[in-house]
Amino acid sequence: MCSKCYAEMDFLPVRINRIVLKKPVFCAGVYNKNLQKLIRGLKYHNQKELAFYLAKFMYEFWQNIEEKNNFQIVPVPIFPKREKQRKYNHMNLVAEEFCKLSGSTLNTDLIKRIKDTKPQYKLKKAEREANLAGAFEVEKENFLPMKILIIDDICTTGSTFEEMIKEFEKHGISDITCLAATTPFEE
Template identity: 40%
Template sequence: MAYADEWALDMLYPPRCPFCDKVTEKSEPICPSCRKKIHLTGDTVCMWCGKPLSDKRTEFCMDCAKYKHHFIQGKAVWVYEKPVPESIYRFKYQNKREYGRAYAKEMAERYGTWIRKRQIQAVVPVPLHKNRKRKRGYNQAEIIAEELGKILGLPVYTDLLTRVRDTMPQKMLNQTERKNNLKKAFKTTKSSVQLQYILIVDDIYTTGSTLDAAAAALIEAGSKGVYTCCVSMGRGY
């Protein structure tokens, strides 16, 4: 049954390179020419959020040097530079759901060992408010999380965390406004979370305000520690 479902999904949403949108093989979701254009976050990154840094002697990015996070550590696959922003835009707003599999595969290949060493027990996507999900038709973070869970053999809880406030888009706000915008925006659907270590998944990391708010809700409900992993993030300089 699972094979039939996967076959049907491939027919509806055949694997496509998330950057040039050409149909690809499942074994190689990104075409060779596009892979040359994208930039991995690299090894010299902020020890807290994972933003790429230019100076190996620097431990934290500018944001993490000023603000504390609720999550323990974060990672991202690519730097938020062309052609990544265009790819994520199509994924979120133009129904290119098949990109989620490519993103998750890259995420698993890059950070699968890191995730296992953190003893992650479950994957949780950042939820959309019901109004926004109804309008868009799907939650892009949920697609990535479910694909990542399949690859790594981890349970995915799409209903553990809910967004109770329909907040303003974060891209329109500054750092302080982002944090205030997301205060009490998330809550758990269970009064007690019996998972010690959780991985929160999202598409883009900017300042970490969204992931912080989500992590705070999980920790308040009993989680011992939260890690994060995103498709892309900007540079920490």
């Protein structure tokens, strides 16, 4: 990604963009042409090097958040079949780069996706919720209480975050914040 394209990715104002199950959701930028190219290249075109730029964008935004320390970074997991097709989980790559920049701890084995869900982008809110119902499962029963920052590429309705939050709360993890690289809404 060239520096000109990176510079054209606009940050949203630093504030909570939405609340999902009483948890704050921050979105770093609006889903514009450059962020779209960046995410699609990383997600669908095997351009793994783009993970750094998406992580950097998210990290630069995150630096303006008041309470930003001591989080374990948990990327949204993908279903094993999809990961096998892509050969990687793009959000794991972003999370790794985010942790390098922030000094945070990465935790990719705390929760897994146990349901092969449809891609969300064509679904309405109610369809997204039904699609994701029961999609995640906390993998470790013996963990210490922790602060979690769930990270994802796009937050449209918040359904993915909502389903993950529900699963974490079933296991006693309630100190949760969410960060998406982008949202299609200029909120």
